[in-house]
Amino acid sequence: MGKILSIVSRQVKLYNVENRAQKVISQAKPQSAPMFESNLKDLDRVLSEHPDLIQKLNTKNKELDENLKVIFVTSTDSQHKSMHTKDSTKSLPSDRAIADDFEFGHLEPLKISRGHCTLRQAIKFISDHHSSQSEWTVSKIAKEYSIREPVIQNILSYFKTFELHMPDKNAEKRNILLKFPNKTRSIE
Incomplete structure (x- = not known):
């Protein structure tokens, strides 16, 4: 339904567009925006005080034109320096290499407060702890890192390191054959 409406609305917008454009172009002068009453009052007041103002504004003042032709501006400021010069107070970085990423995604602090790791x-x-639970007990870890035992217990129970398990290729073939025992072909 939306596509039909867009097609119809486009046709309505484009209807007789050339004639409408010619009508706008053939107008002698575009109409100016209407003025506010306060602006009209100010304009009437200025014109009543200076009736020859419009004539003065429309004529060229030869004296001002000659003065503009005589004036030349040159800079004599000796303290103006480029930002890229060697004398600049703010030096540019000399090492433009890309900074290396941190190992765990953020900068590790140099000083660690008590109770944190x-x-x-x-x-x-x-x-x-995962490799040898008898050697690395909760109490030993808590003493070494100065963290309370319940916190260490929670960390060890809820967080594990990743383990890599490599599948046995022969076992995979056997599993496929067990799933489809009616197949006469072996998979190799």
């Missing part, structure tokens, strides 16, 4: 430290103690 960095992402690198958290990954380290999570992986240590």
